[in-house]
Amino acid sequence: MLRFIGKRLWNGALTLAALVTLTFFVMRLAPGGPFSRNRKISKEVQANIEAAFHLDEPVIQQFGRFVWRLLHFDLGPSTRFRDYSVNDLIASGLPYSLTIGFWAMVVATFVGIALGILGALRRNGMTDYVAGTIGVIGIAIPIFVIGPVAQAYFALHLGWLPVGGMGAGWKSWVLPVLVLALPNIAYISRLTRTSMIETMRENYVRTARAKGIGGRRVLLKHTLKGALLPVVAYLGPATAAIITGSVLIETVFALPGIGRHFVDAALNRDYPLVTGITLLYGGIVILFNIGTDVLRAWMDPRLRHA
Amino acid sequence: MKMKGIGLLLASAALSFGLGGAAMADGVLDRGMGSEWSTLDPHVVFDGATGWILMDAYEGLINFGPGGTIVPGAAERWESSEDGLTHTFHLREGLKWSNGEPLVAQDFVNAVSRTLNPDTISEKGYYFYSTVSITGAAALANGETTDVSTLGVTAPDDRTVVITLDNPAPHLLYLMGAFQMSPVHSPSLEASGTAAFGDPTKVVTNGAYAIKEVVPQSHILLEKNPNYWDAANVSIEKVKYYVTEDVATELKRFQAGELDITYDIPVNQIEALKAEIPDQVMIAPSTYVSFYSFNLTKPEFQDINVRTALAWAINREVLQEKIVKGGATPSYAFAGGVDPEYNGPQMPGFELSQEEREAKAKELMAAAGFGPDNPLKINVVTTVAEDRMRIAQGVALMWKQVLGVETDIRGMERKAWLDEFYTTNWDVFSDGLIGDFAGAETFLSYMRPSAEPGYNWVSPEYDAAMDVAGTKADKASRDVELAKAEKILLDDMTLAPIAVEPMRALVSTKVNGWIPSATGYYNSQYLRLE
Numbered sequence: 072m073l074r075f076i077g078k079r080l081w082n083g084a085l086t087l088a089a090l091v092t093l094t095f096f097v098m099r100l101a102p103g104g105p106f107s108r109n110r111k112i113s114k115e116v117q118a119n120i121e122a123a124f125h126l127d128e129p130v131i132q133q134f135g136r137f138v139w140r141l142l143h144f145d146l147g148p149s150t151r152f153r154d155y156s157v158n159d160l161i162a163s164g165l166p167y168s169l170t171i172g173f174w175a176m177v178v179a180t181f182v183g184i185a186l187g188i189l190g191a192l193r194r195n196g197m198t199d200y201v202a203g204t205i206g207v208i209g210i211a212i213p214i215f216v217i218g219p220v221a222q223a224y225f226a227l228h229l230g231w232l233p234v235g236g237m238g239a240g241w242k243s244w245v246l247p248v249l250v251l252a253l254p255n256i257a258y259i260s261r262l263t264r265t266s267m268i269e270t271m272r273e274n275y276v277r278t279a280r281a282k283g284i285g286g287r288r289v290l291l292k293h294t295l296k297g298a299l300l301p302v303v304a305y306l307g308p309a310t311a312a313i314i315t316g317s318v319l320i321e322t323v324f325a326l327p328g329i330g331r332h333f334v335d336a337a338l339n340r341d342y343p344l345v346t347g348i349t350l351l352y353g354g355i356v357i358l359f360n361i362g363t364d365v366l367r368a369w370m371d372p373r374l375r376h377a
Numbered sequence: 378m379k380m381k382g383i384g385l386l387l388a389s390a391a392l393s394f395g396l397g398g399a400a401m402a403d404g405v406l407d408r409g410m411g412s413e414w415s416t417l418d419p420h421v422v423f424d425g426a427t428g429w430i431l432m433d434a435y436e437g438l439i440n441f442g443p444g445g446t447i448v449p450g451a452a453e454r455w456e457s458s459e460d461g462l463t464h465t466f467h468l469r470e471g472l473k474w475s476n477g478e479p480l481v482a483q484d485f486v487n488a489v490s491r492t493l494n495p496d497t498i499s500e501k502g503y504y505f506y507s508t509v510s511i512t513g514a515a516a517l518a519n520g521e522t523t524d525v526s527t528l529g530v531t532a533p534d535d536r537t538v539v540i541t542l543d544n545p546a547p548h549l550l551y552l553m554g555a556f557q558m559s560p561v562h563s564p565s566l567e568a569s570g571t572a573a574f575g576d577p578t579k580v581v582t583n584g585a586y587a588i589k590e591v592v593p594q595s596h597i598l599l600e601k602n603p604n605y606w607d608a609a610n611v612s613i614e615k616v617k618y619y620v621t622e623d624v625a626t627e628l629k630r631f632q633a634g635e636l637d638i639t640y641d642i643p644v645n646q647i648e649a650l651k652a653e654i655p656d657q658v659m660i661a662p663s664t665y666v667s668f669y670s671f672n673l674t675k676p677e678f679q680d681i682n683v684r685t686a687l688a689w690a691i692n693r694e695v696l697q698e699k700i701v702k703g704g705a706t707p708s709y710a711f712a713g714g715v716d717p718e719y720n721g722p723q724m725p726g727f728e729l730s731q732e733e734r735e736a737k738a739k740e741l742m743a744a745a746g747f748g749p750d751n752p753l754k755i756n757v758v759t760t761v762a763e764d765r766m767r768i769a770q771g772v773a774l775m776w777k778q779v780l781g782v783e784t785d786i787r788g789m790e791r792k793a794w795l796d797e798f799y800t801t802n803w804d805v806f807s808d809g810l811i812g813d814f815a816g817a818e819t820f821l822s823y824m825r826p827s828a829e830p831g832y833n834w835v836s837p838e839y840d841a842a843m844d845v846a847g848t849k850a851d852k853a854s855r856d857v858e859l860a861k862a863e864k865i866l867l868d869d870m871t872l873a874p875i876a877v878e879p880m881r882a883l884v885s886t887k888v889n890g891w892i893p894s895a896t897g898y899y900n901s902q903y904l905r906l907e
Contacts, residue, residue, distance in 0.1 A: 103792025106500075115519040116502060119495040153416035154575030155593065163593045222629050234629040236619060237595055322623045325630070327594035331622060335412070340792050 076365055083357035087350065091141075094349045095134055098342050105150035105340040124150055137346065146347035151339045157347035164329035165351070167237070168321070171328065172314035174248045179255035180306065186256065187263020187302075188295070191271065202260050209257030218250050218323035235325030247324045251317070255309055262302050270298040300371060307363025311356040406613045406888070406901055409621035409630070409640040413594050418574040419559035420492040421499045425811070425897060426640060428556050430618050433599055433901045434582040437558030438466045438485060438538060439550055443903045445815065445894030447550050451480070451560070451583065451606075452538070461545030461850025466553070468536040473604040474562055475587040482532035484560035484583075490525040491561055493517040501557050507822070508813050509546040545850035551814035551896070559583075585611045585902035594620055599901070612905040631883050637906070638891070638899075639883040644703045644764055650883070657883050660704035661893030664715045664812035665878040666820060667705070669757070669772065669805050671871060673833045677745075677753060678804065681870055686741040687805070688873035689726050689734035690779040691772055697876055700771035703764045705876035711824070712817035712863050714877035715895045719817045719856045722864040724874055735779045742780050754783045758797050759807030761788040768875060769807055808872065815895040817859045818846070824866055832871065839865045 106120050121127045125136060140147050146157035155163075186202040193199055225246060226234040232246050233239040270276060271294055279293045280286075318330030329348060336344035414427040419435055422428070432441070440450030452466035472480040493502045493514055506514035512529030516522045529541030540549070552558065562581040565573040573579050580588045585605045590598035599616040601608065619636065621627035624643045630636045642650060642658065650658050671678040671687070678684060693707035708714050713721035726734050747753040759769045766788055773784035784805075789797060798806055812819035825843055826835045839862055846858035867874075884891045889905040 101793070103790075103794075103796045107792050107795040115495070116500060119520075120498045120500070123498045151415055152413070152593070153418060153421055154571065160593060219625060219629070222626070226633050227629060230633070234633045234635055235626050236630070236635065237592075238635070323626055325619070325621060325623065325626050327592060327620070331594060335622075338790065338792065 072365075072368070075368060076361070079361045079364060083361055086357060087353050090353045091346060091350050092134075094346050095137060095342075096130070098337075098340070098345055099130060101340065103340055105342065107340070124148065137343075141350075146350070147343035149336075149341055149344045151336065151341040151344065157343050160332055160344060161329060161347060161351060164327060164332055167326055168314055168317045168328035168330060171244065171247050171251060171317060171320065171326065172310065174244065175251035175255065175313055176306070176310045178248060178252040179259055179309075180302075182252070183256045183259025184263050184299070184302065186260035188267060188290070190260065190264040191267035192290075194268070199264075202264070205253075206257040206261050209253040209255075214250055214254070214319045215323060217253060218246075218320065221246050221250055222323070235323070237326060243326075247320050247326060250323075251313060251320050255313065258305065258309070259302055262305055263298065266298040266301050267294060270294050273297065296370070300367065303366055303370065304363060307359040307366070308356070311359035314355055315352040403615075404613070404906060405615040405617050406638070406904065406906055407636045408616065408618050408638045408901075409627045409636050410618045411620075411640040412622055413620045414597070416571075416575065417580070417588070417591070417597075418571055419556045420488065420497060420501060420561075421571075422556070423500055426618075428897070429899060429901075430588075430597055430599070431556035431559060432584070432898055433586040433616060434580075434584045434588055435556055435559035436584040436605075437554045437556070437560075438468075439554040441554050441894070441896065441898035441900060443890055443894075444892035445896040445898045447554060450554060451485070452553075455550075457850075459850075461547070462542050464540045464542070464549060466538040466540070468538070469606050470536070472583070472606055474581045474583050475602045475604055476562075476581050477604055478562075478564075478581075479535075480560060480583050481535040482538045483535070484562065485538050485558065486525075486528075486530050486532045487561040487563060488558055489514070489530045490517065490528055492557060493528070494523075495520050504552055504555070504557050504813065508819065509549050509552055510543040512541045512543050544847045545855075547850065547852035547855055548814055548816050548818055551816070554898075555813075585900070586616060589615075596620065607902070611902045613901055616901045628883070631885070634885075636883075637885040637888050642881040642883055644701075647702065647704060647881070654883075657886060659882045659884050659891065659893060660879045662706055662714060662877045662895055663880040663897055664815050664819070664895055665809060666708065666711065666714060666812070667768070667807070667809040667875045667878055668708075668711060669873040669875060670808045670832060671873070672801065672804050672806070673871060674801050675804060677755075680745045682741040682745040683747070683753065684870040684873075685725070686738040686745070686780060687776060687782070688724065688870055689738040689741075690775050690782075691873060691875070692731050692735075692775055693875065694731075696768065696771045696775070701764055701767045701876075703767075704879040704881055705764075706879070708874045708876050710863065711866060711872065711874055712820035712859070715812060715815045716817055716856075718852070719859070721817055721856075721860045722867055724867045725870070738779060742782075747780075747782075749781055752781045752783050754785070755804040756785040756787050756802075757805045757807060758787045758789060758794060758803040760791050760794045762791075765807055772875075809878070817856065817863065821846075821859055821862055821866070834869070834871045836865060836869065 106117065118127065125133055137147065148156050149160060152160060186205065190199040190202040222234045225232045232242050237243045276289060276294050279289050317328050318334050321328040321330045332344060333348045336348065410426040410429065412424065414430065415424050416422050419431045422431065436450045438450055438452040440448050442448035451468055451472055453469045455464060455466040457464045468482055474480050489505055489511065491497050492499050493505060494517065502518040505511045506518055513527040517528060531539050533539060560583055565579055565581050569576065569579045575591055577588050577591050582588060582602065585602060585607065586599035587602040588597065589600045597618045601611050601614050605611065621640050624641050627636065627639050628643055628646060631639050671684050673679060697705050697707050706714065709723040709727045710721055713719060757769050757773065759765045769786045773786055776782035776784055797803060810820055810823055821843065825840060826832065842858065842862035842865055846855050846862060849855035849858055880897055887907045889907060890903050891899065
């Protein structure tokens with residue numbers, strides 16, 4: 072098992088290195104630079120600014136500088152946000168993105184699995200249809216539609232929750248978390264339902280039942296454990312996607328997370344910030360994938376040797 | 378089962394009442410600011426909305442009162458020499474920083490020399506060597522000297538600032554009030570470096586408000602500065618500036634009462650809001666002018682007939698009122714839209730009706746050798762911002778209908794668009810300029826061929842006219858000379874004026890004292906909350 076994890080980590084590190092190198096160079100191919108302005112500035116001032124951020128050096132030397140800093144866990148200064156380093160910006164935004172992502176995943180997992188089980192137990196019953204409808208809505212309608220609709224209803228019409236921002240304590244989190252959870256509730260409930268129905272037909276489940284084990288116990292102990300394998304496989308990448316894909320939710324709900332920094336940085340050619348967040352996102356995706364692999368390997372010994 | 382949990386959550390949220398009322402009652406003015414501040418260093422910052430925060434937190438020698446009018450700031454009075462080259466500002470007695478330390482004239486001198494110092498890596502030095510020519514400013518900015526005693530900004534005593542110019546500049550006062558003139562609290566700058574500006578525990582300011590809380594991508598909280606000389610007349614205790622990047626969300630937050638003043642209004646909502654809450658929709662001209670520049674390096678645009686025809690074929694009223702619908706004012710001039718005292722020229726053909734212009738445009742196009750068999754094919758390079766795209770599409774349609782011109786609209790992301798200007802790839806450039814102050818000169822000086830390589834427009838007559846204007850010390854006679862220069866520019870048809878762009882905001886009825894200001898200054902100290 073340890074060798075398995077070690078190998079995954081090593082591969083992950085290689086992928087990450089390739090990703091960051093690629094981002095570093097591709098970013099500089101885009102037209103426009105961090106200090107392109109519609110106001111002309113004197114050549115001397117322009118040169119000063121570029122020198123201050125080492126943009127006057129050959130790209131390969133800039134890359135060397137970047138790698139050297141990276142080895143000291145320093146992602147460099149942001150060219151757009153002069154008051155902050157990239158480390159500062161990530162430190163300030165990441166907790167928000169992580170918190171929203173975490174709670175959205177918690178809600179999605181529990182609600183999704185519950186709906187999936189209910190759907191599988193009472194196939195074609197009322198619950199199944201309701202769960203199915205939520206599923207279709209959650210999958211089909213994108214966040215940038217559901218978000219504003221939810222704001223219009225819960226914040227403007229009912230006045231229960233704030234439209235956006237972080238100024239209202241826990242209430243500020245409710246809408247973003249629910250809206251972000253919705254598509255994942257949909258996927259998870261569909262996955263659970265299908266997988267449950269298949270597992271319930273398995274021989275070992277029938278055996279368990281024939282042995283006289285109670286219905287609830289069969290469900291929770293025997294059926295569910297087998298049925299959740301595909302769900303677990305989905306959870307890792309989905310959690311990573313939720314954290315790294317938070318830009319829409321952060322924009323719609325005006326949250327100070329890291330996703331908006333990412334988009335903003337790309338638009339403003341803030342090379343250090345783009346590279347820094349790419350590294351972070353890449354790291355998160357890779358770690359969650361490894362985590363999922365490990366979890367699945369633990370749940371299903373056959374996978375350890377694959 | 379778990380659904381019950383969520384139901385409970387929602388129900389408990391329902392029990393506590395909406396936030397709207399609470400946000401209003403707490404005496405905090407909540408303002409939207411669009412994108413996040415790039416920095417809170419007043420000598421480095423270049424984005425407009427951050428300027429609002431800095432205008433609240435700092436005060437220059439003069440200040441901008443309601444409607445952007447010039448009022449005494451840190452200086453209670455000032456006088457200018459006959460030749461307009463020496464300006465003496467007298468500071469109020471007993472001025473203090475927000476931490477209670479005395480504020481002295483040298484703090485203002487340090488502000489200018491800091492902005493010009495290459496180590497500050499500020500892009501705003503041009504304010505002091507180009508917008509106005511302070512003696513010695515260019516040499517400091519270019520690194521020719523590091524001796525700040527050569528600078529024409531001096532403090533003969535603690536309450537006097539003297540500014541010496543190479544050329545007279547009646548618009549000097551506008552710059553003395555801009556946040557670039559924020560004085561420097563040297564002890565905190567020395568102790569903490571640039572962190573002295575963005576860190577609430579370290580920042581020391583001299584304006585009506587002090588910076589109390591800074592949360593990146595979220596908000597900045599300002600609190601009334603008790604040490605401000607006019608604190609007795611500052612009505613609002615706290616001002617909170619929110620990052621509001623998404624204009625649709627900003628509107629909803631305003632409607633929910635979370636914001637009192639917005640940064641912008643979604644263009645497609647303007648009409649509905651005007652019908653619904655007319656007294657809260659504020660749309661007024663800003664110092665942002667938009668125009669279409671023609672690429673003079675291309676043979677077809679070297680023919681003034683082609684340039685004139687293209688400029689005349691644009692129906693500016695229809696463009697703004699039926700197509701863009703963003704509240705901009707159609708414009709037939711370049712520099713004339715923002716200063717009511719400036720009586721400038723309009724583009725040739727302005728006296729004609731639009732029908733007449735279009736008819737003549739067809740003739741001019743034919744004279745230039747283009748017609749149905751041989752249509753002119755051009756590209757327009759623009760940013761992909763919604764209103765810019767609408768302008769481009771509208772103009773292209775008019776060019777097609779009136780002149781048969783085939784236009785390829787090239788939408789670009791902003792940074793790419795900025796760099797594209799200095800290439801020769803474009804035929805027509807969807808251009809714009811934001812003035813540094815509400816006067817014609819800021820626009821006209823930008824067009825000096827010697828100063829702007831991208832336009833490839835060389836006109837010794839224009840340079841000469843601008844030089845003459847530069848010698849006039851009083852505004853009225855300077856404006857007369859500036860108008861002569863603008864006429865040379867417009868007569869050459871190197872650009873087609875489009876519009877004076879608006880400032881758009883929603884202002885709650887609970888906010889009193891909001892008066893439209895072309896320069897875009899809306900200091901919170903002059904506003905009141907009901």
